[in-house]
Amino acid sequence: MKFSPLVDELIQSLRCLPGVGPKSAQRMAFQLLERDRRAGLKLATALGSAMSDVGHCQSCRTFTEESLCPICASAKRGRAGIICVVETPADVLAIEAGGHFNGRYFVLLGHLSPLDGVGPEELGLARLEQHLAEGEVTELILATNPTVEGDATAHFIADIARRYEVSISRIAHGVPVGGELEYVDSTTLALSFNGRLPL
Amino acid sequence: MKFSPLVDELIQSLRCLPGVGPKSAQRMAFQLLERDRRAGLKLATALGSAMSDVGHCQSCRTFTEESLCPICASAKRGRAGIICVVETPADVLAIEAGGHFNGRYFVLLGHLSPLDGVGPEELGLARLEQHLAEGEVTELILATNPTVEGDATAHFIADIARRYEVSISRIAHGVPVGGELEYVDSTTLALSFNGRLPL
Numbered sequence: 001m002k003f004s005p006l007v008d009e010l011i012q013s014l015r016c017l018p019g020v021g022p023k024s025a026q027r028m029a030f031q032l033l034e035r036d037r038r039a040g041l042k043l044a045t046a047l048g049s050a051m052s053d054v055g056h057c058q059s060c061r062t063f064t065e066e067s068l069c070p071i072c073a074s075a076k077r078g079r080a081g082i083i084c085v086v087e088t089p090a091d092v093l094a095i096e097a098g099g100h101f102n103g104r105y106f107v108l109l110g111h112l113s114p115l116d117g118v119g120p121e122e123l124g125l126a127r128l129e130q131h132l133a134e135g136e137v138t139e140l141i142l143a144t145n146p147t148v149e150g151d152a153t154a155h156f157i158a159d160i161a162r163r164y165e166v167s168i169s170r171i172a173h174g175v176p177v178g179g180e181l182e183y184v185d186s187t188t189l190a191l192s193f194n195g196r197l198p199l
Numbered sequence: 200m201k202f203s204p205l206v207d208e209l210i211q212s213l214r215c216l217p218g219v220g221p222k223s224a225q226r227m228a229f230q231l232l233e234r235d236r237r238a239g240l241k242l243a244t245a246l247g248s249a250m251s252d253v254g255h256c257q258s259c260r261t262f263t264e265e266s267l268c269p270i271c272a273s274a275k276r277g278r279a280g281i282i283c284v285v286e287t288p289a290d291v292l293a294i295e296a297g298g299h300f301n302g303r304y305f306v307l308l309g310h311l312s313p314l315d316g317v318g319p320e321e322l323g324l325a326r327l328e329q330h331l332a333e334g335e336v337t338e339l340i341l342a343t344n345p346t347v348e349g350d351a352t353a354h355f356i357a358d359i360a361r362r363y364e365v366s367i368s369r370i371a372h373g374v375p376v377g378g379e380l381e382y383v384d385s386t387t388l389a390l391s392f393n394g395r396l397p398l
Contacts (some may be wrong), residue, residue, distance in 0.1 A: 003262065003263075003288070003292070004253070004262065004263040004264055004265060004268060004269065005264070006245075006248055006249045006252055006253050006264045007249060007253055007262050007263070007264075009245045009248075009249070010245045010246060010249040012245075013238070013241050013242040013244075013245035013246070014216075014242065014245075016231070016235055016238035016239070016241070016242055017213075017216075017227045017230070017231070017242075018226055018227055018230045019223065019226075019227075024218065026289055026292075027217055027218075027289070028216045028217055028218075029249070030262075030287065030288060030289060031216070031217045032215070032216070032246075032249075032250065033249065033250070033253055033262055034308060036215055037250045039212070039215035040215070040246055040249070040250040041246070041247065041250045041251070042212050042215070043212040043213065043215055043216075043243075043246055044242075044243045044244075044246035044247035044250065045212075045243075045247075046205075046208045046209045046211075046212035046213075047209060047212070047231075047239055047240070047242055047243035047246070048240065048243035048244075048247075049205055049208075050205045050206060050208070050209040050228070050231075050232065050239070051231065051232070051236045051239040051240045051243065052240070053205055054203070054205050054206055054232055062202075063202065063203065063206050063229075063232055064202075064203040064206070065203055065204070065205045065206075066203060069203060070203065088229065089202065089206075089229060090225055090226070090229060093202070093225070109233060
């Protein structure tokens with residue numbers, strides 16, 4: 001036995017969300033139907049308008065419904081002349097939460113992955129090079145993830161950036177603050193020794 | 200820094216789903232925006248129509264957009280004269296998956312919980328009593344959850360049903376098939392001894 005068509009359709013559709021299997025989808029559908037139809041309708045509207053209207057910032061490629069995202073639109077952030085390259089919009093949020101970076105971002109929306117058909121074009125590297133060619137950027141910080149693909153992407157971008165007058169750096173990798181040496185993996189520990197700073 | 204208004208709204212709205220916190224909501228929103236806008240739009244439509252159109256079956260109170268759910272609409276299921284009382288529509292699905300029950304259901308959509316303002320009226324017990332008064336029901340199986348509230352609800356319904364000519368039973372509680380005695384809690388074990396059957 002299945003549920004009635006509309007309920008069934010809702011449960012099936014909820015499974016498009018990451019990490020939601022058949023049981024969770026069922027629980028979500030019943031929770032909304034039983035307890036919170038208003039929230040469900042609000043979610044339907046929010047989903048509809050976000051899916052149709054949200055595009056990419058023309059300057060940094062993050063998600064926005066305007067032509068420029070709030071950070072790129074801010075003149076103050078542009079004055080610093082620093083661009084930080086990250087993989088996802090979530091990374092932007094993580095860095096902004098610290099409040100220590102006052103430059104702009106460039107969001108790759110992925111990393112180089114030839115097997116999945118993700119090349120320089122998919123990452124918008126032409127747009128990044130255009131930023132560099134305009135000459136307003138003095139520093140490029142590569143903050144892609146410390147994974148094989150992230151590192152490869154960082155090196156690839158560094159190779160492009162060397163053609164322009166811009167200082168290029170990669171964020172430091174090492175023991176996280178509050179972590180214990182005992183539980184840190186050997187690669188991270190090796191990187192933290194290589195990247196040691198004079199005290 | 201926040202995201203742009205539409206993205207922010209989407210992330211906030213996704214948090215109405217059970218078990219979805221700020222990080223999961225963000226991941227869901229980005230996954231849909233980056234990878235699967237079509238699925239997102241489909242979900243928006245499914246949510247919208249389910250929230251507006253799905254009501255309750257007039258006979259058993261489960262979710263359906265028709266006046267009767269498929270089970271209540273089936274003459275074959277009514278002929279058995281058995282009603283199984285469950286707490287949620289998900290319980291109906293669990294019992295139907297077994298395929299061993301050929302009667303109808305009555306879905307309480309909750310359990311008695313005076314502190315939360317859930318009384319006999321909220322559980323639709325008047326409708327259930329009406330079924331009993333019509334005289335077509337010969338057996339009432341109480342399959343509420345084996346919790347304090349579920350048990351209380353079962354006893355409350357049994358008290359009502361005793362006024363009518365109907366046999367009343369509660370589903371058996373005991374050691375689940377495939378379980379190991381060693382890991383079964385003492386209350387369940389005690390119930391399984393009390394409910395032992397001649398072999």
